[in-house]
Amino acid sequence: MTNSQAIRLDHFMAAANTAYYRRKNPFADFITAPEISQMFGELIAAWVIAVIHSMPTHTAITLVEAGPGQGTLMADMLRVIRQAAPDIYQNCSIIFVETSERLRQIQKQAIAGHTNLSISWYDTIDSIPSQPIILIANEFLDALPIRQFVKLNAHEWAEHYVQDGQLVQKPIEILPHAPIFDRPVKEGEIVEVCEVGQDIIKNLATRICKNGGAALFIDYGYASAVWGDTLQAIAGGVNVSPLINPGEADLTAHIDFLALKEIVIATGAQAYGIQTQGEFLKQLGLLVRARMLAVHATELEQKHIAEAVYRLIDPSAMGDLFKVMAIMHPDLPVPPAFELNKEEK
Template identity: 50%
Template sequence: MSGVAPERLDRFMARANAAYYARRDPFADFVTAPEISQMFGEILGAWVAVTWQGMGRPDPFLLAEAGPGRGTLMADMTRLLARVAPDCHAAARVHLVETSPRLRDAQRAALAERTAHPVAWHDRIADLPDGPMILLANEFLDALPIRQFVRAGAGWNERFVQGVGFVDQPAADLPEGPFDRPVPEGEILECCPEALEIARGLAARFARAPGTALVIDYGYDGALWGDSLQALRDGQPDWPLADPGQADLTAHVDFAAFAGAAAGAACHGSVTQGALLTALGLFARAGQLARGRSPVEAHAIHDAAQRLAAPDRMGRLFRALAITSPGLPAPPGFAVGPGA
């Protein structure tokens, strides 16, 4: 493959994932938290209602989701809001950030008659209209394209894709990122410029109008480094450079870098998903749902709660970070302390 020109990793990843989400059903390869149990969406629906009150009950406000998948999370949240917080439900204008026409169709079907007002779609978070906003992004940032840099003495090389392998080239430009970390010689530092730009954009937006963003994803918090690029194909790990467009390419989210890029806004967390959901009452909700059910049904409900929150399952690998306008109260679930 020596005749193939090297392609920068983030450009390869963007091209591969665009093809993947346009042609394949990602839910054949992985299951997200909203698909595991309705409890996830119900808990976050209640979180939205309390957060909205803390923002001064703006009417209207944008209830936005980035990367809404099949629309399951938004459907569960709006169903809960209609039942227990009708004023919030009536004030919400649902906006979804989604580029895949096929997934937009699935979201349209999932949200039919769930929302008080018509749903709007956008290609980018930056395209969302101005005004008060609550944004949720569950497993969204992990699919954004990353760049990888290799420590080389006092400088850096950058990883490019050539064929089905990597080649290193001297870094021609360094984006804004965590390059002050003490990365050892030959080790990899990942940077996601698009995620950092989103964080900067949210901070600027929340300085103009009240807002809160909740980001939930798998990742790490702290001055860390390493190669986290991975691929899932037909539900199994795959080599990320093989057959671009046939596998879902993701990388762990650098929560410390994301929070650092949101300068000027208030950041809460990150905390583990398990700590957040437990603080929001996940296990109490599971007990309510299991009451009066058959033993098999009750076990399935409790197992779903464990799958979402247990440390040896999704509870520790996934983390949550909230970004708010300065002066707003800490969102529910974030009194548990950073790093929990």
């Protein structure tokens, strides 16, 4: 990646994040919901158990996590599933979708107490064998590379490239296929397309239609038909330039959940949401679970529980910024925490 060469933004972002996750500890730069509180993973486990029980046959299920980080979410989920649904636990196999060998080793340690389960790692979701799956992805889509396009006039568009630490525009004649181009974008405005994310969602929804199962995506993004520049970089917990020192910071972009939902529906799968994380966790019983934990907690622990609840569901923290969408086989009922949104199917 030389400074003088213009590189298409998605190629720049892919190379930068590959270098970042290979060499850096991302959890020194940011914290995800599973690291904030065990309650997050416990509630996701309850969601998984309910969905599996709604499936016509659940003698054997493969639980998949995409972008599993340090393995904290899976560890919390398996602890609850083993205790609350031993029949599911005994017939469960685990798959991590993870490309970083360093993170794979950390994930192995996180679930070291589950040696009786079949546990495997794959580089991509598409490479997982055909079978019914329940897939969980928390902060997975946001790190996928995006392309940015600028509307020049009624008939012309330009695309963003990176050169010498700055964005430059190059004319483009053929736009990629994406729902966002059907929106009333005005001259000078920027739209973002995550082709990799669109393909993942389309293939996954098609797979769920064919083989059965469900998927749950939790990420920051928007649920309405909006657009604009959302590319950002975080290093040491603060925002930095995403175009300078590639590989030193985590590059992310907001998820266009509305576009992804349209893609799911077109496959014949069912899409539920788009919920805010705050509403999703409250409907799953976060406040009840927090009160249960607080009963036997010390004063300091109670303070930490209250702080975790605030960070997870308050609109000024993660509550409104993060959105939740479920993909389900069309024969399955409305999943937990989406009942209030079922008219949005």
